[in-house]
Amino acid sequence: MQEVKKIDINKVNDIIEKAKRENRSILDVAESKDILKACGITVNKFGVARSSEDARQLANEIGCPVVMKIVSTDPKLLHKTDMGGVAVGIATPEEAAQTFDDMTARIMRAGITRASMEGIMVEEMVEGVEIIIGTTIDPTFGPLIMTGLGGIFVEVLKDVSFRVVPITEYDAREMLDEIKAKKILEGVRGKPPVNKDAIVKSLLLISELIMNVSWEQDDKAKQQLPIIREIDINPLFATEKEVIAVDCRVILTSESNEA
Known part of the structure; x- marks a missing residue:
């Protein structure tokens, strides 16, 4: 070695x-x-999207399919999957943009404020x-x-x-x-x-x-x-x-x- x-x-x-x-x-x-x-x-390729347009661009740059995960230091989101903060197999940049909006709305309905969210990570599938x-x-x-x-x-x-x-x-x-x-x-x-x-x-x-x-x-x-x-x-x-x-x-x- x-x-x-x-x-x-x-x-x-x-x-x-x-x-x-x-x-x-x-x-x-x-x-x-x-x-x-x-x-x-x-680490795999990644970027943090702060808007649906950011998500679209990152998905295009990284190459689909991609994974999207919420980025936050809120202790409630330590286990992102349980809170609906992870989406896999995003097939197109357009789907990434829609996923950004859907995930943000879902997390906010769970009581997480937008201020506590850094954004949504768009990353390469491995x-x-x-x-x-x-x-x-x-x-x-x-x-x-x-x-x-x-x-x-x-x-x-x-x-x-x-x-x-x-x-x-x-x-x-x-x-x-x-x-x-x-x-x-x-x-x-x-x-x-x-x-x-x-x-x-x-x-x-x-x-x-x-x-x-x-x-x-x-x-x-x-x-x-x-x-x-x-x-x-x-x-x-x-x-x-x-x-x-x-x-x-x-x-x-x-x-x-x-x-």
């Missing part, structure tokens, strides 16, 4: 500092994806095996990193593996070997195996990110903890050539969300 590139920690800190100045602990999906890009993790990479903070062990099958599988099967951060390449490969459904990564029913090296690199980059962001004293936990409380990359699509992140959520440590 090639050497893992260093992350652009200055870019990451700029994104985090902006959120802190705005008194936000939840980064929107565009900011979260920008953090992944600063880590060297590939296929592959769905993987999840996440981090959390354990009250005893501190920051942990997790991986397993992503998408709905993580909720149904809970087939995941954890390690204490930081991890080594050996740790990352061992995590993949611990997944009960690891044969899916090796190729089933005529499908090629995924690029495990690319998943390993992504795990190492996220581990490096957690270790290199600012750490702050948590009086409740009586220890230093990273400013990033939680990362949820789901799904990370894995193919035989690469991995591409299509959705990500980053939550910062703050008094309002400490357990």
